[in-house]
Amino acid sequence: MQEITWPQDYLPGFTDNFASNEVIVAGLGAADVWPLLATAPLWPSYYANSANIRFYDGKGPELADGTRFYFETFGFPVEAEVVEFVSPHNGQPGRVAWHGWAGAGDARLDVHHAWLVEDLPGGRVRILTQETQRGKPAEELARAKPNPMINGHQDWLEGLAAAALQRKSER
Numbered sequence: 045m046q047e048i049t050w051p052q053d054y055l056p057g058f059t060d061n062f063a064s065n066e067v068i069v070a071g072l073g074a075a076d077v078w079p080l081l082a083t084a085p086l087w088p089s090y091y092a093n094s095a096n097i098r099f100y101d102g103k104g105p106e107l108a109d110g111t112r113f114y115f116e117t118f119g120f121p122v123e124a125e126v127v128e129f130v131s132p133h134n135g136q137p138g139r140v141a142w143h144g145w146a147g148a149g150d151a152r153l154d155v156h157h158a159w160l161v162e163d164l165p166g167g168r169v170r171i172l173t174q175e176t177q178r179g180k181p182a183e184e185l186a187r188a189k190p191n192p193m194i195n196g197h198q199d200w201l202e203g204l205a206a207a208a209l210q211r212k213s214e215r
Contacts, residue, residue, distance in 0.1 A: 056176055082107050
């Protein structure tokens, strides 16, 4: 199985917070999942913790390398820029990652949020999302029990998989 590609400053274990979630779902392929993830304005339709998605510079609604966008999640207004975007093709996994930031000074939160959508043998798909965070808000999130990042991202994965299954059944 493939893994996330990390920028040096966001390598897990060297940041203030890290969350990792994955699901493996039978009956789906990366091509079924990818459009729902790559089209950010669809996120609120299957993930209630995302809202008010908008793009800058006339871009969107699909993510792409270098695309700047805004969304709200976990109570944070997040500015973001896509730093990796590779659609799944020819047996290679789909990869999307963005650098996101919110706040300023001691309240600043910086994140690297990455996704991998990978076909597996037997008609299965693996959806992996991992996020590293830096800043005082990240330190607070890391100490919270239950962990809001782990729980929230699991909701995102499960919603994404359910939406992809629903779309596939409607075809």
